[in-house]
Amino acid sequence: xxxxxxxxxxxxxxxxxxxxxxxxxxxxxxxxxxxxxxxxxxxxxxxxxxxxxxxxxxxxxxxxxxxxxxxxxxxxxxxxxxxxxxxxxxxxxxxxxxxxxxxxxxxxxxxxxxxxxxxxxxxxxxxxxxxxxx
Numbered sequence: 682x683x684x685x686x687x688x689x690x691x692x693x694x695x696x697x698x699x700x701x702x703x704x705x706x707x708x709x710x711x712x713x714x715x716x717x718x719x720x721x722x723x724x725x726x727x728x729x730x731x732x733x734x735x736x737x738x739x740x741x742x743x744x745x746x747x748x749x750x751x752x753x754x755x756x757x758x759x760x761x762x763x764x765x766x767x768x769x770x771x772x773x774x775x776x777x778x779x780x781x782x783x784x785x786x787x788x789x790x791x792x793x794x795x796x797x798x799x800x801x802x803x804x805x806x807x808x809x810x811x812x813x814x815x
Contacts, residue, residue, distance in 0.1 A: 682813040687754055689721010690807050695731070709734045715748055723810055725752010727763070740771045747781075757814065759787025763796065780812065791815045 698712040715729040729748025735741050746765040752758070762784035768775040778796040785792040794812030801807070 682815070684811055684813055685755075687722035687810040687812065688808065689719065689723055690805060691717045691719045693717045693806060715746060717748070719750070719752060719808075721808075722755050723750075723752070723808070725750060727751070729763070731765075735769070737769065740769050742769045743767060754789060754792070754810075754812070754814070757788045759785060759789030759792070761785040761789050761792050789814065 694716045696714045696716075698714060711733050713731040713733065715727070715731055717727045717729075719725050719727065727748045727750040729746050731744050731746035733742060733744035735743055744765070744767045746763075746767075748763045748765070749760065750763060751760040762781040764777075764779050764781050766775075766777040776798055778798060780792055780794045780796075782793060792812060792814050794810055797809045797811070799807045799809075
């Protein structure tokens with residue numbers, strides 16, 4: 682299969698969940714809801730859940746997230762789930778962003794890939810999705 686690229690940007694809204702949620706998440710762990718609007722070659726919307734811990738103000742934190750996308754990729758309609766792992770340190774940040782194998786639906790049922798993210802100083806989130814389909 683030939684790898685392809687999809688490029689564009691997204692806007693994100695992150696909303697903290699109320700403390701003391703019944704799922705038992707507490708202590709140094711915070712829970713957030715994600716909502717994104719994607720534009721470019723990946724067009725649609727996504728919603729997800731993020732758990733984080735650490736001290737972002739000191740640039741020492743981490744998060745995990747799952748996010749469900751619905752829309753189109755290069756005109757091909759369907760959905761899939763992204764899995765994210767982020768680590769923040771004062772000297773570097775690491776981000777792993779992958780399509781969960783087996784999570785695709787519709788015409789994106791066989792989608793696999795990884796996403797590279799560039800966040801500019803003005804807060805713009807630009808992506809480059811490297812993927813295979815079918």
